[in-house]
Each structure stands twice: as C-alpha cells, then as structure tokens.
Amino acid sequence: MPDRLSALDASFLYLEESATVMHIGSVMVLEPPPEGFDVEALARSVGARTAYVPRYRQRVRTVPGHLANPVWVDDERFDLDFHVRRTALPRPGTREQLTELVARVQPRRLDRTRPLWEVYLVEGLAGGGLAVITKTHQAMVDGVAAVDLGQVLLDDAPSSGAPPGTTWRPAPEPSLVELVTGALVDAVRRPPQVLETVRAGAGDVRTAVRRASSTATGLLRAASSAAGPQGGPLDVVVGEQRRFAVVDTALEDYRAVRRAVSGAPRRRAGRGAAARDEPVPLVARTDLHDVVLAVLAGALRGWMLSRGLVLAPSAVVRTLVPLSVTAGDLDDGSAPDRGAGGRGGPPPATEVVGHLVDLPVGEPDPVVRLQRVSFGMRAPGEGRRVGARELAGLAGFAPPTLHSLGVRVAGSLSHRVFNLVVTNVPGPQHPLYVGPVRLAASYPVIPLAAGQGLAVGVTSYDGAVSYGLNADRDGLPDLDVLAECVTDALAELVDVTAGPPGGRPR
Template sequence: MVNRLSPRDAMFYFLDDSSATTHLGAVLIVDPEGVRRDAGKRSTKAASASSRGAPAREAPSRGSAADNGSASSGLDYQRLVALVENRLQLVPRYRQIVREVTLGLARPVWVDDPDFDINFHIRRSGLPRPGDTAQLQDLIARVMSRPLDRTRPLWEMYLIEGLPDGKLAILTKTHRCLVDGEAQLEISEVITDESRHSEPLAEEIWMPGAPPGATTLALGALADALSRPGDLVDSVMHGNAIVSDLRSTAEGVLRRAGSVVQQLTDSAPQSPLNNATTSTRAFAVASIPRRGCAKIAERYECTVNDVELAVLTGVMRRWMLSFDESVQSGDTVRVVLPLSARDPAVERRLDAEARWVTVGKPSFVTDLPVGEDNPAVRLAQVAGLANRFSHSSRRLSMGPRPLLPELGVVPFPEFSSRAFRSLNRRAYNVPVSLGTAPLAPRFVAGFPVVELYAIPTLMAQRALSVSIIEYRDKLQFAFIADRGVLSDLPAMTDYVTESYEELSMTD
C-alpha cells in the first residue's frame, strides 16, 4: 500500500520553483566547553569541601556526557552522525523520497530511498577562526538559498565549526512537506533532549523497501479513483473550507466574488515586502532579555507577546525610515500570526510539548502601526489591534491550503498552489512565527544548546519572514529575507536592540 503525500504536503511540494523553495529549519548553538566548565566547577567544589572535611558529593551517574568521554572528545561529526542515525527511526520520512505519479493521476507518494546515504545529508562546514556572528549568518544564508535535491530525502544538516569559545553550530534545513503540525517533527527537534543524560534508542536495522515502478503507481492511482468515485462527488458537494464554496455554480460565483472584493478592500498595504525577486537569501538573528520584556508588559498591562510585536514594529519602522523618510502617521505593516499567541486554548492539546517549529496552526492577520513614533503609544496600538483582530472572523486564517484538497489528481493541487500564490499575495506583508510557551533547555548528545533560532519558511512573493521564540530567558529573533529586496538585513539585529531599549526607557 502506497503512502501518498497529504493534499497540503503536495501543495508545498509543488510550490517550489526557481525563485522560492518551501524549506525551513533551525540553528542550534552548542557549547561543548560548557560540560568541561561545569565538570571543573564540580571538581573545585568537591576539593574545597574535602579540604574542610565535608563529605564529597556523589559522583555523576554513569552514562553522562562528563563521564563517558564526551567532555574530552567534544561533539564531532562522527558523534552527530551516530546520534542522527539512532533517531531517524522516529521520523521515517527522513529516509524516504517523493515519487510523482505518471500523468499526474494522483498525488505523489513517499517511498524508501534505496540509496540512502546519511553522510550526504549531514555535512561538515567551518568558519575562518575566530568566526563571528556575521560570518555564521552569511554561511546560513548561502545554505538556505540552495534548493534541496529532489532525488534524495528532502533535508540537510550542517555541523559548523570555528565559532568563538569553542562553540559549534548545527544548522538544519527541511522541506515544508516533511513537517506536518504535531505529527511530523523537524530534524532539529528530533536530535535534542531536555536532559543531559539521555539513553540512546534501541538499535534499529533499517532496510529500504522495494520502490514501486511508474506503471504500478499509475495503476494504483486509477484503482484508488475507481474504488471511491463517490468521494469525489462528496468532496465537491460537502467538503470544507474553499470546497464548500463550490456547492453550486451560483453560490460559488457569489462567494468567490465576495472574497475578491474583500481582498481588494481589505488587502495589505503596498510594500516592497511583497516584491520578492530572487532565490538568494539573507539571514540575521538577534536576542533581547525576556525578563526585561516582562517588566515592560507589567508596566503597560499587556502581554509579553504584545511587547514582542511592539519591538518588531519598531524594527520595521526603522527599516522603512532607512530608505524612505516619508513614513506617514497612519502607515502599517500587515503580519500573520498564530492564533495561539493570543488564545492558548486554540491548541488542540494543552499538554503538548513546546516546539520551535510550529506550522499548520490557525492564524490571524493584524497590523503593526509603523507610522507611530511614540513607542508607548505604539505598544498600546499593537496590543489593541491584535486583541481586536484575533476575535474577528474576517481576519482569521488556516494558512495555505489546497484549493480542492480532497481531489487526488495532481493538476488540482498544482493549480491550487498557483492559485494560492496569486490570491494570497496581498493578504499580508510579513509572516511571523511566535512561540506560545518558553522552551526548556535543550541538549545535543549531552552538550548544552545555549542559543536556538527557528528559521521560518520564506514563501513566494514574500521578501521577509520572522520567527520569535523564548529560550533560556531570552527572546530569540530570526529574520530570513530575499537578499534582492532586503540587502541590508543585518541591520535588523541593531534595530531589535534599539527598539527594545526604546520601550525600556519609556516612562
């Protein structure tokens, strides 16, 4: 039995073109020296206690990073490969490729890669020592600019050496069709642990299954269509979302006309942020103290998410002023946010583990008042608009979806992908991914992750995408952009700090 891509996964697969690829990822800054420093502190305390006649503390448990040689050998390429090999059994799609069906008779299928080579997917790179943040960001931008090889499983990982103080960076790049809400994790989430002392999974012997031939896939597609002809009619007559708008020609025309009118009358402001031109990316990161943002939120009786958005508003205002001095008082930038940032109850599982790669969540569209020059007033407006629009049915969004999700033939999801690009182009200027809960400290092979940034997808006809997560009492901002539009993206780092300090100093 074949395992077909879901309608949404197929849509993202077909959204790729020469100017945009729908991959996402993460950057983990790992500190192998931190284990040695902690071990040294414990040894110093134990020696001091012994000299005072105090009983020595119990030795660390066996199997910890400090005891099994990790502290001396560090996190190297071989150790990372072994870790990923052990964890791939949790995400079987990462050893599968996408096979399209002849003549587009059905959605593509997942099949095992008979030539799977983990060393192709995990690569080693380095910065000229001593590497700095600008060099790391430039390397990440170059990696994220390249499309994934469609003849292989759609992911890559890089171990980047040469960072200051012996730190390492792990960069992951995963196609959006591999990550599906709660069901499928991004590879960076698979290799990290909340505890330094984690046991490896039981060893798994993986053997690829025989890939089906083109004729088999075509016959299977025809058999699927013939075995459920009623589903096609039912999906058109009683489907959900956009499909329900097609129950009759008259009703569909009226609703579509209404939708077009709404987009024309309530579309995002004209902005170069919707004028993506190239496939070349720029990348930048910044962080601000979460405690400071909490104090600002307490002072102005709002939420930390409101402060995050106000900081981002200040960033966008500075960016606009850097090339256009005619920013007017009523100017705005329209963003799309996860609805859970305003209402945690929308999450299906309240006990779900906090994640940094959040996709497929209900969203809403709101405006950032970049024309307002007073930071306190700007924060009040941000909070008021977000609260208002998160409760407006006109501003709610389920994110990108296929036009006719239940139809199996490829022309429909492919047509749906193109239609999504054109119809959704002016719905908003910038997608923003907001974490809804603080992340617990993470470890890779027993070594602490000291910084963590989520790299969001940069869709076609978008020049900028932003993610903000809370990690180790910091709010970590990541910006990925079309270099042809935002060649000055590294300035965003300074803008984040300036915008935060502006809010902190406001009485």
C-alpha cells in the same frame, strides 16, 4: 500502498518549481562540546532518532501522468552521510560569519531524489562552540507523520551514551502498475480529488492551495474586506540569494513591559517635567506575543525611517501571524503549569491558524503601537490562544515544529494579502541538549514567499527571546540595520513603560 502527499504538501513541491525554496530551517548554537563529539557522533544520533520518524528515510515519488498526488516511499539507497554534513568557519569564527554561512546554505534546493532534509555541523565558532544548521522541506512537516528536524535533535537532558542500534529495513518501492492502480482506487474513493490533482500537476497551484487549506477560508474572507498591501520596502522581486541576521534579547524585558501596562499606571520617561508627569496608558489583555509584535512594529518603523521614507500616521505593514489556538486561557508562562504532568491533566487540543494584523509602523508612540497591536490580535472570532507554558509542553509540538506548521499556514494563502510573515513560538525555559552538548541559542529560518523580501521567526528559550531575520539579499542589503532596530525598539518600549524616568527598569 505508501502514504500519499496531501494536496497542501504537494502544492509546496509545485510552488517550489516556479518560486523560491519551500523548506524551513533552524540555527542552533551550541556550547563548547566535550571531547569526542564530532560529525560522526552527530550522525549516529541523527540516524538513531530518524528511525522513530520514518518520514526522514523516505523520498517523494511522482505518479505517472499526475493521476494522483505523489507518494512517500522508503529510500532504498538511504545515505546518512549525504544528509549530515560537516563544515567550519574561518578564524575568528564570528557571529557574522555564521549568519553569512546560513544565508548561503539555506537557499540551496534540496535533492528531490532523496529524503528532503539536511543537517550541517559547523565548527570553528569563537570560544570553541559549535552550530547545527537544519533544513527540512515543508512537504514533510505536518505535525503528525513528521515533526521538524530541529525538534528531533533536542533533548531535555544531556545524552552521552551510544545511541541504540536500528533495525530499519526499507520497504520495496511500488511498481508503476501499483502506483497507477493506487491512483485509480483513490479516484473512486475521492472523485473531487482527481480534478484538483490534474490542476495542480498542470501548474494551477493557486487552485490546489486554495482548496487544500481549510484554515485559510476564514482568513481570506476577512482579508477580502480590506485593501491588500500596496507596495513598500518589503515588497521586492525575490531572487535566489539571502541575507540572514539574528537578534538576542532578554525575556525579562518583555515580561517587564507586560507587567507595567497590565498593572498600575506608571509615569512616562522623557525630557522635562511635563513628559515625566504624563501617565502611561494601560493596555488591556496584553501578552508577551503582543509585546514581540509591538517591538517588531517599532523596529520596522526605525528601519524605514533610516531609509529616508516618509511614513504617514496611518502607515501599516500587514502581517500574517500564525497562532496556536485552543479552548484554554491565555497564559504567558507565569501561571501554574496545566500541561502534561501538571495540574489539570493534559492540555487541550491545539491547531495552528492564521491571523492578519496590521503593524502600525506610522505610529511614533511605542505604547500606542502596543495598544493597537493588542487590539488587532483580539479581533472577534479568532478564539483564544494556547498558553506559553502549555504550548512548550505539548508532545509533538516543540518550537521547531510549530514554526513549520506556521509556515504551512502562510503557504496556503495568497501572498497578495499580507506583506510579512512572523512566527513567534514560546519554547521551554530550561536547558536543552543536542547529545551531550547544551543548546546556547536557537534561531528559526523562515522561508520567503514570492514578492516578500523578509520573514521573521521568533523563539523564546531559557530566559532569552531570539529573532531570526531571513531576507532577500538584493532587496534588503541593510538587514543589519533592521536587526539593530529590533534592539532599539525593545529598549524604547521598556524605557517608557517599565523603567524609571530617564533610565532602564530597576
């Protein structure tokens, strides 16, 4: 019998019928390609690679009467040209034009009668570059049977040769009798699954989601002890249209902040001798992830103030931060590699869990914001996070897949207990390639939850930290202001920690 969707995967399909789209995406900006690299070459590469991930040649088929969750079946009419598409930007091909295209492409629902993914090759970028936009439904990506499409396309070295031929042949689809028989067999083997499936098929999605996610239990228990989010500029009625913005920052700035607050005290920049003589307080056990969240807290604060909002010192934005956890120690990438091929053997087992943290948008001091974020990210019982170097080297857990798994955790929870989802995944600090073309930058596109106007994806890659801001078009018409506030918040944090008085770091 074909593979059956898990309760969580099925819930993503049911949720999409009554809410926003449930697919994750990425925007990969490429350097100018060599002659001969076009949509046909990309399609050949995609076709060859998806042969190793059978899920990308399968579609969803429902079971009559919702007797069981849907199943994955081979698409006998699989059409690669339908999934790999070509488009172009008008001149001059600016970054703003690219993000507007992403905002229009990403919200379109995927065709349920075909495999649930799409790739767009975007030509016409200024300077002769290209971009690749990917869309993958959350039901597909579980880190085991399928990884995110963005991961499938990337290589550690350029590949200019013709991809190997494939010999894939679709298996015949099961008949209605076989689907019903398989559902009855599963009902005998797993009786509790029957009630859950009927409820999900009848539209009680919350019950299916709640029971599907084992990782959500502890987080919901912790959230129940505190008041849920109460309004705010991020709580909007989410429509079908989007805005998308990207922010490029330097990884060295985050490392400089981490070194400054974790080492000897430095003196605060500012006006007057009194301000310069005030020592910068140390922040114990701070890592790069905390610095990113502190920058986002400062950016949200600046954006809210630009709207004329009055922020109390206690104002926070409750944020769900999916984390990869392990029994290993924290590592920001500067320690010796303990991953595959490094000393100490393969990395320990890793899973993605959810963590609630309150971003202190009411706090005016950037260092105190970082202190509060670091403390909040180390609540008892959450375990220790996998190191960045280990994480980037985990087979099957490249950044695109980890973003997808993070969104799966967010999708398994009630969206009433948090205002914002932030996925932050460390990536490799060496060049990656799509075929023969070097990847210049990569930006995650995180789907919006019902009632939440913003989702943030962050990826570090080859010396850069890149933000993808996905927002409801009507709810956040000033998304460009928020993007500028990210850069300003990072500059402020660097200036008051790692920089000399009154200036940028030496």
